[in-house]
Amino acid sequence: VTPDLVLLDVMMPDMDGLTVYEYLSRQEAYRLIPVILMTARVQAHEIDEYLARGVIGVIQKPFDPVALPKLLTSYWQTYQAHLSGSEPS
Numbered sequence: 001v002t003p004d005l006v007l008l009d010v011m012m013p014d015m016d017g018l019t020v021y022e023y024l025s026r027q028e029a030y031r032l033i034p035v036i037l038m039t040a041r042v043q044a045h046e047i048d049e050y051l052a053r054g055v056i057g058v059i060q061k062p063f064d065p066v067a068l069p070k071l072l073t074s075y076w077q078t079y080q081a082h083l084s085g086s087e088p089s
Helices: 017-026 044-053 068-084
Strands: 006-009 035-039 057-060
Touching: 006 017, 017 035, 017 044, 035 044, 044 057, 057 068
Parallel strands: 006 035, 035 057
Antiparallel strands: none
């Protein structure tokens, strides 16, 4: 089963989230799956780099776990609106 969306932490053991994202983006079966990164590194130039590489969003850590579903939904709706050429609802 192919996921609709992937949420990755930037800082992981063995391979960081950006490396995983780049790997997925080179795989035919996974290259179109939108990716959101979570990171404690929130300097503007780092976030700009992640977005420039193609992730659809960056979530700052620490984050409110109760608000996470709403935030993910917001990124998803914005992504879907971008694909369809319309504004998110």
